[in-house]
Amino acid sequence: xxxxxxxxxxxxxxxxxxxxxxxxxxxxxxxxxxxxxxxxxxxxxxxxxxxxxxxxxxxxxxxxxxxxxxxxxxxxxxxxxxxxxxxxxxxxxxxxxxxxxxxxxxxxxxxxxxxxxxxxxxxxxxxxxxxxxxxxxxxxxxxxxxxxxxxxxxxxxxxxxxxxxxxxxxxxxxxxxxxxxxxxxxxxxxxxxxxxxxxxxxxxxxxxxxxxxxxxxxxxxxxxxxxxxxxxxxxxxxxxxxxxxxxx
Ligand code: PEP
Numbered sequence: 001x002x003x004x005x006x007x008x009x010x011x012x013x014x015x016x017x018x019x020x021x022x023x024x025x026x027x028x029x030x031x032x033x034x035x036x037x038x039x040x041x042x043x044x045x046x047x048x049x050x051x052x053x054x055x056x057x058x059x060x061x062x063x064x065x066x067x068x069x070x071x072x073x074x075x076x077x078x079x080x081x082x083x084x085x086x087x088x089x090x091x092x093x094x095x096x097x098x099x100x101x102x103x104x105x106x107x108x109x110x111x112x113x114x115x116x117x118x119x120x121x122x123x124x125x126x127x128x129x130x131x132x133x134x135x136x137x138x139x140x141x142x143x144x145x146x147x148x149x150x151x152x153x154x155x156x157x158x159x160x161x162x163x164x165x166x167x168x169x170x171x172x173x174x175x176x177x178x179x180x181x182x183x184x185x186x187x188x189x190x191x192x193x194x195x196x197x198x199x200x201x202x203x204x205x206x207x208x209x210x211x212x213x214x215x216x217x218x219x220x221x222x223x224x225x226x227x228x229x230x231x232x233x234x235x236x237x238x239x240x241x242x243x244x245x246x247x248x
Pocket of ligand 1: 009011165169170171172173207208209210228229230231232
């Protein structure tokens with residue numbers, strides 16, 4: 001199994017000064033760690049982060065990509081534009097995009113396709129709302145979301161990363177228990193195994209209020225290959241504690 005993958009999602013946070021200080025603190029310690037790591041920064045900071053991360057073990061990521069290739073799509077950022085900044089990963093289908101921007105499973109699948117075509121690894125987010133969990137629909141929801149991406153990208157599905165992010169755990173301080181996370185990760189792993197002989201290449205990350213206190217227990221689960229981290233990735237010391245937990 002590949003080294004664990006830890007990805008910070010900065011969301012709409014940061015400034016030139018704050019980014020420089022956060023990245024310099026993280027990079028100062030990154031050298032001794034064995035996990036893979038990345039930060040997904042707001043689009044306006046891609047150039048700054050590209051320069052600061054050059055030659056380091058911390059990879060550059062974006063938080064979204066257009067489902068379109070190019071043209072009259074005001075405000076959108078294409079996969080080729082991300083590639084110009086040496087972007088390695090791109091989150092697609094984050095629940096905040098699905099919820100606030102009406103992104104459908106089909107749109108998310110197209111975004112994953114655009115990223116893959118540009119040589120960027122899409123981090124495909126799936127996850128159920130609290131109402132869906134309470135209604136016993138967790139497995140059906142995450143399988144439906146992943147199935148759309150498999151349907152559109154079947155030939156290169158082993159090139160994606162999946163992030164299981166229960167919507168009720170994102171930014172709420174509520175975390176799935178290690179057992180809850182493992183259960184859903186195993187379901188997703190089985191779905192990938194049915195789609196490709198190379199499912200073992202797909203890292204399945206957990207996301208949802210992962211922090212320095214709970215990361216080790218979540219990462220100890222057999223099908224938890226890393227984390228997608230929001231709030232806790234904005235504090236260098238907390239992010240570094242999690243990277244260390246993932247390097248054991
Ligand atoms: C996220 O935004 O992907 C996320 C998991 O956020 P948080 O860690 O803050 O819950």
